[in-house]
Amino acid sequence: MDVSLVQVRNVSRGFGGQLALDDISFTVARGEILGVIGRSGAGKSSLLRCLGALDRPDTGHIVIEGHDLTTLPQSRLVGLRRRIGFVFQHFNLLGSRTVAGNISLPLEIAGMPRAQRRERIAELLSLVGLSDHGHKWPAQLSGGQKQRVGIARALANAPALLLCDEATSALDPETTTSILDLLARINRELGLTIIMITHEMDVIRRIATHLVILDHGRMIENGRTLDILGADTHSPVTQALLSETQPRLPPAIRAKLVETPVPGAHAVIRLRMGGMAADQPVLSTLGRRFGVDAIMLAGGTSEIAGQPFADMIVCLSDYSAEIQDFLHGLAPSLKVLGYVPADL
Numbered sequence: 001m002d003v004s005l006v007q008v009r010n011v012s013r014g015f016g017g018q019l020a021l022d023d024i025s026f027t028v029a030r031g032e033i034l035g036v037i038g039r040s041g042a043g044k045s046s047l048l049r050c051l052g053a054l055d056r057p058d059t060g061h062i063v064i065e066g067h068d069l070t071t072l073p074q075s076r077l078v079g080l081r082r083r084i085g086f087v088f089q090h091f092n093l094l095g096s097r098t099v100a101g102n103i104s105l106p107l108e109i110a111g112m113p114r115a116q117r118r119e120r121i122a123e124l125l126s127l128v129g130l131s132d133h134g135h136k137w138p139a140q141l142s143g144g145q146k147q148r149v150g151i152a153r154a155l156a157n158a159p160a161l162l163l164c165d166e167a168t169s170a171l172d173p174e175t176t177t178s179i180l181d182l183l184a185r186i187n188r189e190l191g192l193t194i195i196m197i198t199h200e201m202d203v204i205r206r207i208a209t210h211l212v213i214l215d216h217g218r219m220i221e222n223g224r225t226l227d228i229l230g231a232d233t234h235s236p237v238t239q240a241l242l243s244e245t246q247p248r249l250p251p252a253i254r255a256k257l258v259e260t261p262v263p264g265a266h267a268v269i270r271l272r273m274g275g276m277a278a279d280q281p282v283l284s285t286l287g288r289r290f291g292v293d294a295i296m297l298a299g300g301t302s303e304i305a306g307q308p309f310a311d312m313i314v315c316l317s318d319y320s321a322e323i324q325d326f327l328h329g330l331a332p333s334l335k336v337l338g339y340v341p342a343d344l
């Protein structure tokens, strides 16, 4: 059985002789959170518009729940669009309607009777943590609350797919965290598939199970976020995006780093590992098993889309073949950054 909810096949879209999307293909499985990232002009919004049936690709196919958006007649697109919820960067709430009124709008358009609507609105308000705010006006809400209303409205018709366009870019860091937590909970509890466009790597790390990286309209990475972030070799564009959230050596230590080992020097190693290995007490094991002094210089263990992930730079008093073997067994990505004097 095909578990993919969305199939994007060889999609291209041009504007004035320039390709905003150049032969893009990927699939999104049900229940996935796909992050789409890229620099300004990479093609993210163009892709989102095609996925939301707001624009048609010039060539290629986009199939959602078995329906090909690119060949479906306009009359049937309206029905399919109800299967897709949109969350916008600037919320796009109607100031002339209350919170409940905003959430009610898609239900009214879908022809839901009033009594049923009232029940559904109460359910949605509770889901996004705004049960007491239904009577308020958008102007009375904080940015985070407005986005919660935006999410409730997007979920009103129980969509199969949620498209989020820079949903947290207008929010402060604390509010961003609460909105990302809400989206992750909705994904978990409702099994909802989410595609989110962002230019922030941190958003990807926190929530996206899968990742697409676009550059000049081309897809340069696609896979599990853990795999892409844990890998060693990347294109310069990917590396630049990833480096935003990667640990860096403190400048004072970087200044002492040399390329070739001198007698007694300590090795500075960068290692990344995902899954169970990330939870292991690597430094203390090195000390216990090999008698190595191991010091964490930067980074540590965090989570990527709820999975443990370690990304750290460590200083080791010994980097023998035996120790290298041990570390290679744990970390698919392992790199010697250089050597520093023992009396660091």
Ligand SMILES: Nc1ncnc2c1ncn2[C@@H]1O[C@H](COP(=O)(O)OP(=O)(O)OP(=O)(O)O)[C@@H](O)[C@H]1O
Pocket: 015, 016, 019, 020, 038, 039, 040, 041, 042, 043, 044, 045, 046, 047, 199
């Ligand atoms: N309607 C349009 N008319 C003309 N050119 C367009 C149109 N939409 C997109 N483009 C061009 O297509 C390319 C991709 O734009 P797009 O907005 O999809 O990128 P983006 O990754 O979303 O960028 P940003 O992060 O700045 O929003 C850009 O060169 C842009 O100028």
